[in-house]
Amino acid sequence: MLHLTEAVYHQMVAHCLTGLPDEACGLLGGDPETAAVATCYPTRNVAASAKLYTVDPKEHLRADRDAESAGHSIIGVFHSHTHTEAYPSPTDVTQAPDPTWHYVLVSLRDIRSVVRSYRIEGDVITEEPVTVSSR
Amino acid sequence: MSVTVHLPTVLRSHAGGAKDVTADGATVGEVLTALASEYPGLSGQVINGDGTLHKFVNVYVNDDDVRYMSALDTPVTDSDEVSILPAVAGGAVGSSRSLPT
Numbered sequence: 001m002l003h004l005t006e007a008v009y010h011q012m013v014a015h016c017l018t019g020l021p022d023e024a025c026g027l028l029g030g031d032p033e034t035a036a037v038a039t040c041y042p043t044r045n046v047a048a049s050a051k052l053y054t055v056d057p058k059e060h061l062r063a064d065r066d067a068e069s070a071g072h073s074i075i076g077v078f079h080s081h082t083h084t085e086a087y088p089s090p091t092d093v094t095q096a097p098d099p100t101w102h103y104v105l106v107s108l109r110d111i112r113s114v115v116r117s118y119r120i121e122g123d124v125i126t127e128e129p130v131t132v133s134s135r
Numbered sequence: 136m137s138v139t140v141h142l143p144t145v146l147r148s149h150a151g152g153a154k155d156v157t158a159d160g161a162t163v164g165e166v167l168t169a170l171a172s173e174y175p176g177l178s179g180q181v182i183n184g185d186g187t188l189h190k191f192v193n194v195y196v197n198d199d200d201v202r203y204m205s206a207l208d209t210p211v212t213d214s215d216e217v218s219i220l221p222a223v224a225g226g227a228v229g230s231s232r233s234l235p236t
Contacts, residue, residue, distance in 0.1 A: 023226055032144070052226035057193040057200050060220055064143075068154075073144060081227045091228045097191065097221030098145040 001129045002076070002102045002117040003036040009132045013113050015042035016080035016106040025053040025079040027060060028102065029067030032075050035102060039067065045079075052091070053079045076102030076117075083109055086116040088125050096120040102128070138166055138211050141218040149176030163194060164207030166217055181219060182207070191222045 016024040022045055029039040041063035044056040055077065067074050086107035096103060099121040107114040119126045137157045142150055150156050158173065160166035164182070171178040181192050188194060194201045195218045201209045211217060
């Protein structure tokens with residue numbers, strides 16, 4: 001189960017909407033044991049594409065250092081699907097870098113954005129519940 | 136010379152759970168090769184069999200991505216920190232769940 005705060009949730013969705021028409025992406029910093037996200041790190045999509053994303057490597061390094069200095073880790077990544085549902089594509093699965101991470105998909109297909117989270121181990125995709133708390 | 140290498144979470148299990156390790160070498164390639172000798176589980180995870188940097192890994196010397204320097208030939212000194220992070224990418228390409236157009 002992934003735990004988000006309202007602030008992280010809104011920051012994530014806002015970054016995805018701002019990135020339109022391209023996919024947007026970012027990293028999530030928090031506690032790997034409790035899966036509580038403390039910080040959203042919106043990053044540039046260097047692929048600059050509506051169908052692909054690549055987290056800016058330099059921003060990833062900065063986010064990783066910031067998270068670690070706060071006693072956290074990068075525990076996941078989020079990205080938008082602009083015209084498809086919030087479910088990992090074969091590309092997402094093939095390129096998922098870390099089985100301990102949480103993979104958050106933000107679908108902008110419909111008027112109301114949909115946020116869902118998955119674990120990806122090898123080619124096995126498992127959806128997990130997402131909680132959003134006020135703090 | 137000995138430099139500190141910061142490992143990503145996905146590779147730490149191959150180094151006894153360590154977040155930071157040290158390895159000897161005068162270039163990034165030498166450091167990573169020394170690291171793989173000490174921790175065989177890391178072998179093939181960062182450098183390919185043909186001696187090039189793995190496509191899905193980014194390696195930095197301090198703040199700089201070595202792909203924009205001299206790649207594995209980038210020199211390092213004692214005060215440098217080498218960081219390894221996964222390349223994070225994906226996207227809706229190949230999705231079978233697209234809306235019909």
